[in-house]
Amino acid sequence: MRLRHIQIGLWVMAGLAALAYGAFILRPQMNTQTHETTFRSEFFLADGAGQLRTTDEFAGKFQLVFFGFTNCPDVCPTTLSEVAQVMDDLGDAAAKVQPIFISIDPERDRRLGIDTFAHAFHPAILGLTGDAEATRAAAESFKTFFEREDATDATDGYTMSHSAALYLIGPKGDWLRQFDYGTPADAILSDLKSRF
Structure with missing residues (x-):
């Protein structure tokens, strides 16, 4: 039993x-x-002229979105250079893509000139900034990380730690994928062309 x-x-x-x-x-x-x-990423941020720009404005286009700051010594310039190469290599198809650089250090980047910085890489790259709340909301929407860090050897005594991914958003505003830091322009280009 x-x-x-x-x-x-x-x-x-x-x-x-x-x-x-x-x-x-x-x-x-x-x-x-x-x-x-x-999973839909969104932002409500101002361009260099102070005009509010939103995610919905770019409906119908692919978006290549990168979070960074103008005093970034290596990651940001490298990634934006790759984005610029992609835009050049797209030729006429570049009209289907909007590259966007979102500042995680908005106060300093507005002072230094977000447009000047973004356009130095490519005239199509749109630089956006916002107040602390709008910046944090945009970053959280993209599931990206950033944080201010004290650094005595950096300009103004601080630098910014941040995620280094490049995000691809679809024409309907849907998150498609992210490209890890160091992804070459030709790989990004190939992925984009496969979606047209």
């Missing part, structure tokens, strides 16, 4: 384990699908 109870107990435990495993396997797949269909 005791053996029978043990067997029943083991079968119950096995059944519960199977149910738990099934829930574990199915749940991430459902979450992934939901995540992909609901």
Whole structure:
């Protein structure tokens, strides 16, 4: 009798384990699908002339979006150089793409000239800034990170730590993918052309 109870107990435990495993396997797949269909990045930021620009304005175009700052010593210039090369190599198809540089150091970057910085790489790159709240909201929307760090050897005594990804947003405003830092222009170009 005791053996029978043990067997029943083991079968119950096995059944519960199977149910738990099934829930574990199915749940991430459902979450992934939901995540992909609901993940929309957005911004409400000003251009160099002070005009408010929003995500909706670029409906119908692909967006290449990068978060950085004008005093960035290497990551930002390297990435924006790759974006500039992509825009040149797209030729007439460049009209289908809007490259955007969003400042994570808006107060200083407005003073230094966000347009001058962005256009030094390519005239199509749109530089955007906002107040602290709008900047943080845009970064959170893109799931990107930035943080001010004290640095005695840097201009004004600080620098900015930030994610180095380049984000690709689709014509309907949907997040398509991110390109890791160091992704060459030809790889970005190839991906874009495959979507036209």
